[in-house]
Amino acid sequence: MTGKGRELADTMERRKVDILCVQETRWKGSKARSTGAGFKLFYYGVDSKRNGVGVVLKEEFGRNVLEVKRVSDRVMSLKLETEGVMLNDVSGYAPQVGCELEEKERFWSELDEVIESIPTGERVVIGADFNGHVGEGNTGDEEMMGNFGVKERNLEGQLVVDFAKWIDLAVVNTYFQKREEHRVTYKSGGNRVLLILVLLPLLPIVPCFSVLSAV
Numbered sequence: 479m480t481g482k483g484r485e486l487a488d489t490m491e492r493r494k495v496d497i498l499c500v501q502e503t504r505w506k507g508s509k510a511r512s513t514g515a516g517f518k519l520f521y522y523g524v525d526s527k528r529n530g531v532g533v534v535l536k537e538e539f540g541r542n543v544l545e546v547k548r549v550s551d552r553v554m555s556l557k558l559e560t561e562g563v564m565l566n567d568v569s570g571y572a573p574q575v576g577c578e579l580e581e582k583e584r585f586w587s588e589l590d591e592v593i594e595s596i597p598t599g600e601r602v603v604i605g606a607d608f609n610g611h612v613g614e615g616n617t618g619d620e621e622m623m624g625n626f627g628v629k630e631r632n633l634e635g636q637l638v639v640d641f642a643k644w645i646d647l648a649v650v651n652t653y654f655q656k657r658e659e660h661r662v663t664y665k666s667g668g669n670r671v672l673l674i675l676v677l678l679p680l681l682p683i684v685p686c687f688s689v690l691s692a693v
Contacts, residue, residue, distance in 0.1 A: 499605025610634025
């Protein structure tokens with residue numbers, strides 16, 4: 479995020495995005511600050527060289543923020559009231575494939591703790607880089623994902639699907655058939671990264687609230 483705050487705010491304004499979850503911000507501290515262009519960033523990080531999570535939102539929504547939970551440099555949540563609805567935005571950054579099992583288990587435990595603390599009846603949007611391939615096809619998982627992922631599912635991707643099933647979320651981008659250049663957000667050699675959006679199916683609309691990556 480260093481030097482990118484205004485660039486991100488301009489992109490959100492151009493794309494008409496109101497609330498966005500960001501990961502690997504690499505900003506140390508536990509603060510809220512203006513990014514310019516009428517947007518505000520709530521963030522948490524402990525190391526300027528790795529990790530860090532945040533939520534960027536229009537400053538008009540910032541006035542409605544009721545609670546910010548900064549659990550770790552991989553998980554944080556923000557609660558706000560909008561049009562009489564309590565909305566919880568959760569930003570997460572899962573450990574990469576090569577990280578220690580203990581670190582992965584800690585991330586999922588922290589995420590579970592945040593979700594379980596949200597009262598029944600409040601809305602939840604999760605925007606996280608889960609670092610897992612959910613894969614193509616949805617046999618046996620039709621309730622929470624579509625057919626249009628990429629690559630084969632790996633262990634980390636299975637954790638994403640299991641989590642979505644447990645909390646009744648949907649891996650939304652896998653429901654839409656698009657050209658590969660619109661689905662894959664990063665390529666390196668033979669590796670491809672797919673952008674995934676996970677929302678509660680009960681949301682009355684599908685706004686451009688937050689972005690979740692399952693790579």
